[in-house]
Amino acid sequence: MATTVDKIKEIESEMARTQKNKATSFHLGQLKAKLAKLKRELLTPSSSGGGGGAGFDVARTGVASVGFIGFPSVGKSTLMSRLTGQHSEAAAYEFTTLTTVPGQVVYNGAKIQMLDLPGIIQGAKDGKGRGRQVIAVAKTCHLIFIVLDVNKALTDKRVIETELEGFGIRINKEPPNIKITKKDKGGISITSTANLTHIDHDEIKAVMNEYRIASADIAIRCDATVDDLIDVIEAKNRSYIPVIYALNKIDAISIEELDILYRIPHACPISSEHGWNVDELMEQMWDKLNLRRVYTKPKGKLPDYSEPVVLRATACTVEDFCNAIHKTIVEQFRTAIVYGKSVKHQPQKVGLSHELADEDISESLASFPRIHKLRIYWSILTHEPVTIIKR
Ligand SMILES: Nc1nc2c(ncn2[C@@H]2O[C@H](COP(=O)(O)OP(=O)(O)OP(=O)(O)O)[C@@H](O)[C@H]2O)c(=O)[nH]1
Ligand SMILES: [Mg+2]
Numbered sequence: 285m286a287t288t289v290d291k292i293k294e295i296e297s298e299m300a301r302t303q304k305n306k307a308t309s310f311h312l313g314q315l316k317a318k319l320a321k322l323k324r325e326l327l328t329p330s331s332s333g334g335g336g337g338a339g340f341d342v343a344r345t346g347v348a349s350v351g352f353i354g355f356p357s358v359g360k361s362t363l364m365s366r367l368t369g370q371h372s373e374a375a376a377y378e379f380t381t382l383t384t385v386p387g388q389v390v391y392n393g394a395k396i397q398m399l400d401l402p403g404i405i406q407g408a409k410d411g412k413g414r415g416r417q418v419i420a421v422a423k424t425c426h427l428i429f430i431v432l433d434v435n436k437a438l439t440d441k442r443v444i445e446t447e448l449e450g451f452g453i454r455i456n457k458e459p460p461n462i463k464i465t466k467k468d469k470g471g472i473s474i475t476s477t478a479n480l481t482h483i484d485h486d487e488i489k490a491v492m493n494e495y496r497i498a499s500a501d502i503a504i505r506c507d508a509t510v511d512d513l514i515d516v517i518e519a520k521n522r523s524y525i526p527v528i529y530a531l532n533k534i535d536a537i538s539i540e541e542l543d544i545l546y547r548i549p550h551a552c553p554i555s556s557e558h559g560w561n562v563d564e565l566m567e568q569m570w571d572k573l574n575l576r577r578v579y580t581k582p583k584g585k586l587p588d589y590s591e592p593v594v595l596r597a598t599a600c601t602v603e604d605f606c607n608a609i610h611k612t613i614v615e616q617f618r619t620a621i622v623y624g625k626s627v628k629h630q631p632q633k634v635g636l637s638h639e640l641a642d643e644d645i646s647e648s649l650a651s652f653p654r655i656h657k658l659r660i661y662w663s664i665l666t667h668e669p670v671t672i673i674k675r
Contacts, residue, residue: 288326289410295319313490313510320514321494324521326410327451340417342386346395347594348573351422353448354431355440356403359532361385363431363556364400367566372400379403382414384421391566394575394594399425406443409450419451423523426596427572428455429565431530434537434545434553441529441548452518455527456550459519460512461505469499476504483510491517526572530565532556576600576642580609581623587645595640603636605646621647 286294299315302308352360356378364372370387373380385400401418408415422428428448432440448455472492474485487510488502495517506512515522529551534542535558545553552565577592578600593608602620606613614636623631624644631647640646 288322292319292322292326295322309484310486310490313487314494316510317491317494317514317517320518323450324452324518327416327521340384340414340421342384342399342421344397345386346388346397347575348394348426348596349397349399349424350427350429350569350573351399351425352401352429352431353418353422353444354403355405355433355444356380358403358431358433358440359556360403360429360431361400363429363530363532363554363562364398366556366559366562368398370398389566391570392575392594393577393590393592394573396569396573404444404447406447409447415447416451419448419453422448423451423453423525425525427569428453428525428527429530429569430527431532434531434533434541437529437531437545437548452521452523454515454522454524457524459522459524460508460516462508462513462516463501463503463505464497464516465501465503466497467499467501471499472497472502473500474502474504478505478507480504481507483508483513488513526550528552528565528568528572530554534560576640576644578605578640579643579645581645581647583647600640601636602634602638602640602646605640606636623647 295315295318299312299319302312302315352364354360357376357380359374361372361374361381364370364385364387365374367389368387370385372385372387379402381400381402383402387398387400389396389398399421401421402414404415404418405413407413408419430441430444432444445455472489474488491510491513492498492500492502497517502513527550529548531545531548531551531553533555534545534553535555537545542553545551550568552561552568554561554565556562574597576595576597578595579587579589579592581587593605595604595608602617602622603614605620606617617636619633619635620638621631622634622638622640622644623646624641626639626641626644627634631645
């Protein structure tokens with residue numbers, strides 16, 4: 285019986301034979317959708333060698349996690365030890381690291397977890413080595429450092445990108461601006477605000493047909509490809525993760541070669557061994573993680589700039605802020621007083637749903653209905669309310 289991998293190969297060769305033209309676009313759309321379904325089958329944990337596994341699942345700590353992906357011996361563990369002080373075995377032979385090794389960096393007051401991972405090899409996504417477990421961990425990270433050896437950076441870069449793409453990871457990309465609303469009847473209706481140069485209605489219908497979606501409204505607001513459409517249908521299996529290419533071992537190349545490496549987008553040339561340029565890597569990491577620091581301020585006092593509450597841009601409302609300090613604060617919450625970029629007036633009273641900006645200052649106010657108005661201050665060190673003062 286043909287395995288899933290055999291079926292994938294068969295479809296890929298059929299696609300290579302089929303030239304895209306008006307007559308074949310339905311067929312090509314169908315093949316691409318079939319391929320995406322088979323690839324998903326291959327990656328579900330029930331099939332052999334899926335994600336997880338001993339030594340790979342580590343407790344997540346901090347506000348965000350960064351996974352290190354790369355071929356063996358490119359210097360991932362050396363970088364880990366350099367950044368975190370957490371020793372991760374590094375050696376001149378390949379596959380020195382065999383499990384996930386966690387460490388922590390505190391940057392701009394944010395605790396960021398670093399995950400040193402074993403080296404992967406070409407074919408990792410198809411089950412070679414422990415590649416699937418490794419990429420499965422990377423898929424749950426907020427940022428990936430693709431660590432490359434500068435001596436073979438460009439070829440390795442392409443191979444690793446293909447491995448991650450094949451696992452449903454979309455690198456430095458936003459989800460496509462396509463909205464699919466399934467309906468009970470009425471067939472497929474397509475509206476597009478952008479000029480579609482890569483996909484026609486036949487292809488879209490073929491993909492929907494392959495996914496057994498008979499009726500839906502599809503609103504396309506970008507110059508989408510078939511792959512974009514499939515990514516939206518397969519949204520549950522896709523992760524959109526920012527990536528920085530850490531081009532390691534620059535101590536082994538000339539200044540002229542370094543100049544060329546600087547042109548690669550999203551790249552940061554470094555030497556883990558000598559600690560060269562790792563501060564720029566940290567700056568780039570900070571920008572990509574898109575974190576927001578919110579300082580607490582007791583009434584009548586200066587804000588505490590030493591230990592901000594750090595939130596992710598996807599969860600940065602006043603409610604998230606309160607929950608990050610103590611779960612009970614939301615129950616007692618009445619209004620927050622905010623200074624900073626997120627408000628028009630300085631300060632301004634805002635509710636739980638207000639989105640905070642980086643470096644905002646929040647003076648939070650809680651009230652108990654039965655007792656006269658009380659103001660709660662809390663300690664961000666112990667995460668407990670500490671002082672209750674009658675107004
Ligand atoms: N010249 C130079 N060598 C480096 C640098 N960083 C690491 N190395 C060397 O590269 C070799 C491999 O380093 P590791 O940190 O073990 O590499 P790894 O990517 O963790 O390897 P695996 O765990 O096997 O996947 C070691 O001999 C390191 O000393 C660097 O910046 N410059
Ligand atoms: Mg290692």
